[in-house]
Amino acid sequence: MVASNSTAKTPRSKKSAAKTAQTTEQKLVQLLADTPVQIFPFSRLTRSELNTRIIAHTEGEVEEMANSIEAVGILQNLIGVDQPDGTIGIVGGEGRRRGTGILVLRGVVDADTPFVPVKILPVELAVAASMIENGRRKNMHPAEQIIGFRTLQQDGKTPSQIGALMGFHPRHVQRCLKLANLAPALLDALARDELELEQCEALTLADSHERQMQVWEDAKAQWNGRAPVAHTLRKMATDDKMPISHPMFVFVGEDAYTAAGGELTADLFSDKDSTFVDAALVRSLLDGKLTVLAARLKQEQGWGWAEFRMTELRGHGEDKEQYRFAMPQGVLTDDEQQRVRELEDAMDGCAAYEDEYELQQTIDDIYCEATYREATPEFRAAHGIWVSWDGNDFQVQPGIRRLTEEDRHQEEEARQARENASNVITYTTPEIPADAYPATLVKAMSAERTLAVQAELAGRPDVSVALLTWTLCMNMFQRPNYGHRQQPLKASVTSSQHFLSTLAPSGEAGKALMSLKAQREAIQATLPENWDQDFAWLLTWSAEKVNALLGFCAAHGINGLQERLYNRTDASELDNLEAALDFDLRNWWQPDAENYFGKLKITQIGRAYEDAGMADRAGEVVKLKRRDAAQAAAKDLNAVGWVPDWMVRSAPAEQAEEATETVTETTDHAA
CATH class of the missing domain: 1.10.720 (Transcription Termination Factor Rho, Rna-binding Domain; Chain A, Domain 1)
Known part of the structure; x- marks a missing residue:
């Protein structure tokens, strides 16, 4: 079974981890102390990929190092490893190496003159030494620790070995290695502090670099370019997955899932250590398993046919046009009737719902057995079973009869006979003509008709704008007739003026709200009688009047409320609109x-x-x-x-610069 169901080791305490880390550092410090210093020319020193410092020193910091080295020399030796090409790869002290390079460019130091003190370590200890050395000089960024652990893993070390070497619990190492599998662009964003660790942890639930980037970009789009919270990323990263506790996966089984090539995705950053699986693969395996189950039940119970569908068979709609429930009524024996009465009496005295449910299940089983008993071999051979999934388990609907054309003809004749016997007058033409045709055909032809109207309307912007304006008006103005109206365009705008006025300090007496009310009254007076019956009257209006009406309706859909979530207030969504309006509050x-x-x-x-x-x-x-x-x-x-x-709204950069220059000029003049 997966790791989440295994017995976890007792977590190492923080004090224990800290003690181990201190011991590891002491050993490396002692090794460095015992390693002799060698002097090398700058030309033999190169940057090493084993250096865990991925966030480079700034140019200013390197300049300061160069000035310090020129003044007092290199006070602390560098740490390096021998490389196959004869150079020395620097794993600790890259900033000092770059500072020396600046002195070479200045002509202060000759590149081929031995000048730089370096201690050479074995390659297998280089990464650990680099992490400790960089961590002592400047706290390591999480991204650097992640890359360091990945490098140690690539060298063949297990999480336990890395933890023992660096003084971390193996669980922490496993999490870092999981983060190390993020897309390079995401790791770079983490290093630049454009991503937080929690966001990265959520993105690890996406299976591939491409999927991780897709989730990140889609989430940003939903958040209007802002960084989405970790909960949103986690939800989007697992929208194609299901937890292993899901009934579908439990029914399919882990063995069948892994045999089909499925992989388990463990959420190492969850307190519950939840694990996810590929939902599409599980559903595919469920289809196959239930199809086999349906065939087995057909064979074992002697049914004429068996079908599987995710949803149960219903007695209405399209199912009613093709199938009928024909299972005979069960007849209880005297003993079964007595048993049912005893169980019902016991249910009346139940104090717990669970006990009552168990007794009801027993009663249902008795009736089910009696019903199946009435289904003779001849009946079963002429009927079938329907297997489906009810969300938690499979269910079987037995005794289903498929309708033939002859069956439909006989049912129609029987219906006519019943109506004639009751003196019911049947009209050959239904009230709605389409009701005379099969529902599937009507649905298909209405789809064809809709596409054709869309294509025609796309080339008639005057009608499109009129239709949109009329549709929005239905929610904006008091209508003379309040019956149902056919509105083919599915668009709406909801006025939030009342809600906004309850929040706004100016309330009902605010200048903006008073202006909107006055505009509404003026426009309402211009609408023709029965304007809500159809939109043809808008085609007689001028484009200017239609645009004015459309603009008034659209304005009511603007929402610029700013909420505070996780101690951070959302940025206003009104800036661009205000800029277009040249708006001044x-x-x-x-x-x-x-x-x-x-x-x-x-x-x-x-x-x-x-x-x-x-x-x-x-x-x-x-x-x-x-x-x-x-x-x-x-x-x-x-x-x-x-x-x-x-x-x-924030002023554009050009305006901000002009304002700054104006203030500066004024200050200089005053001085």
Whole structure:
């Protein structure tokens, strides 16, 4: 069975791991102490892939190292390994090597003159020494530790051996190695701090690099370019999988799944150590297993035919046109009737639901046995069974009769006879003409008709716009007739004005809401009588009037609410729209003592004064009581048209630079 069902070893305590790590480091330090220093020229030193530092020193840091080396020399030796081409690969001290290279370029040091102190270690200890050396000098980034563990694994070391060497629990090593299998682009993003560890952990549940990148890009698209949370990534990475606890997988069995080439994907980062499998493969195996089961039941029980489908056979719709339930009614013997009465009496005295359910199952089994007893061999040979999946287990519907054309003809004659006997008048033409034809044919032809109308409408933008406008109006304006209307275009816009006004500080009296209400009343007055019956009247309107009506409806679908999730507020989705509108919030709202400043801390009120260029006044206001400070801010800051910067769209880069230059020029002039 998979690892999640095996007995786990007792986790090593943090104190134990720390002690082992300290011992490992002490051994390597002692080895380095016993290794003699050799002096090499810069020309023999190269960067080594065994160096676990993947986040390089900045150019500024390397320049500082070069200046330090020029002033006082190299105070700490480098660590290297012999390479097949005769060079020395540096696994610890790459920054010092690069700093020396700058001195060579400056002409301070000759590239072929022995100058750089290096201690040579065996290759098998190079990665461990590099990780400890880099970790002591500058805390290693998680991405560097992941790459280091992967390198040790590629050298043939097991997770237990890596853990023993580096002082980590094997579980931690296994997790790092799982992360090491991420797509290179994702590991690079982790190293640049564009991804968090939790996000990477979720992406490991995708089976391939291509799938990982697809999940990441799709999730970002759903989040409008922002980094999605780990929960979203985990859900998307497993949308083509199912947990091994799923009834389908339990029914199929692990042996059959692995024999078919299926792989188990363990979530090493879950506290429950959950494991997932390929859902499509499991469903395929389920189809095969139930098909075999249906054939076996047909053979063993003597049915004429057997079919399997994921869904059960129903007594209506398309199933009713092809099948009939024909299983005979079961007849209980005297002993069975007495047994059922005893079980029903026992159910009345049950205190627990589980006991009642078990007794009911026994009763159902008695009736089922009686029903099957009535199905004679001749009956079974003329009928079949239907096998399906009910979500938790397979189910069998026995005694199914397939309808023939003769059966349908006989049923129609019987229906006519019943109606004639009851003096029922039958109209040859149904109220809906399509009802006279098979439902499958009507559905197929309606699909054909829909495609043809779409193609025609695609070339008629005037009708498309009119139809869209009319459809949106149905939700926007009070309608003269409230019956059902045929609306072929499935589009809608929902006005959230009432909800927004309950949140907005200005409430029902806000300038924006009052303007929208006035526009609604004016437009409503222009709509023709019975405008909701069809949209043909819009084709007589000018394009300008139609666009005005469409624009009014579309505006009500705008939603710019910002929520705070996981202590982070979503960015506003209104910036681009405001830029297109050349929108200025000051034209619609200004903060006052009650709706804004009264909700701020006194320091935030002072900062608002500073943002408005009134730093001197800020010093006076912050000494007031908060209520007085709020009233003062409403008076002073509204006089200069100030609004909070986080409620205004960011200026384009060009405008920001111009504003900075203007401030600089003003300051220089004043000086």
